[in-house]
Amino acid sequence: MTGLFLINILLALAWGAVTGSFAEVNLFFGFVLGMMALYIIREQVGSDRYLRRFWQIGTLALLFIYELVLSALRVAAIVLRPKIDLKPGIIAYPLTVDRDFEITMLANLITLTPGTLSVDVSDDRRTLYVHCIDVPDKQATIDDIKNGFERKILEAFR
Amino acid sequence: MTPFYEIAVGIVLVVGSIFSLIATIGLLRLKDVYMRMHAGSKAGTLGSGLMLIALAVHAGEVDVLTRALAGVVFFLLTAPVAAHLLAKAAYQAGYQPCSDTHIDEMADEPK
Secondary structure, three states, X not given: OHHHHXXXXXXXXXXXHHHOOOOHHHHHHHHHHHHHHHHHOHHHHOOHHHHHHHXXXXXXXXXXXXXXXXXXXXXXXXXXXXXXXOOOEEEEEEOOOOOHXXXXXXXXXXXXXXXXXXXXXXXXXXXXXXXXXXXXXXXXXXXXXXXXXXXXXXXXXX | OOHHHHHHHHHHXXXXXXXXXXXXXXXXXXXXXXXXXXXXXXXXXXXXXXXXXXXXXXXXXXXXXXXHHHHHHHHHHHHHHHHHHHHHHHHHOOOOOOOOOOEEHHHHOOO
């Protein structure tokens, strides 16, 4: 996994050396070319897992930006409403992910998504306390996170 | 720099500023520290990010572009952490959520 990433960087550097230019754009192009080369020999060196992971992390990043825009719009709609009438609450979210960096990542993603803000993790790493700006139905919010971000994280890092 | 770019940069800049303004209005209008954090962390991040991107496109140089993108990435990384820590610190310091708050499962947590 890491080895293939290093090879990919090496291929990008080789491309830079061959074309005689180490400009950022050219190195990036070399990196993409290296990825294509790894794709062609995927059966010999088993690189399809590596490429699939790249794809999954990419879609996770896109989903993240999309949700950020959505959540900013929603906050804007709430703030600009003439009368602010909300039902905020702090809910306990049962975690499925258990590794530290996955919890960190999920907490960060939750904070930047519509209406939710992670407040604390319980000491046994099983529960994430999430503050919701408007939570008429607690279970619906939990299901949203479970089927959205948490599943994406599990796909990308397992 | 064609007129098209100029207009696009201008629009993105204005939209970014509007989001920053909304974040500020949110800080003033929402009721307690936890709800204010929502406005600050989300609308604020998007506003600053959009303005940085507009700057990068306007400069039209690769080194400015990479620096601006690094700025956006660091905003995305640090804003949630800062909001989370502020909320956690506020809760531990005993700040009660406002009276509209109808669920508080953190109160049941064994200390």
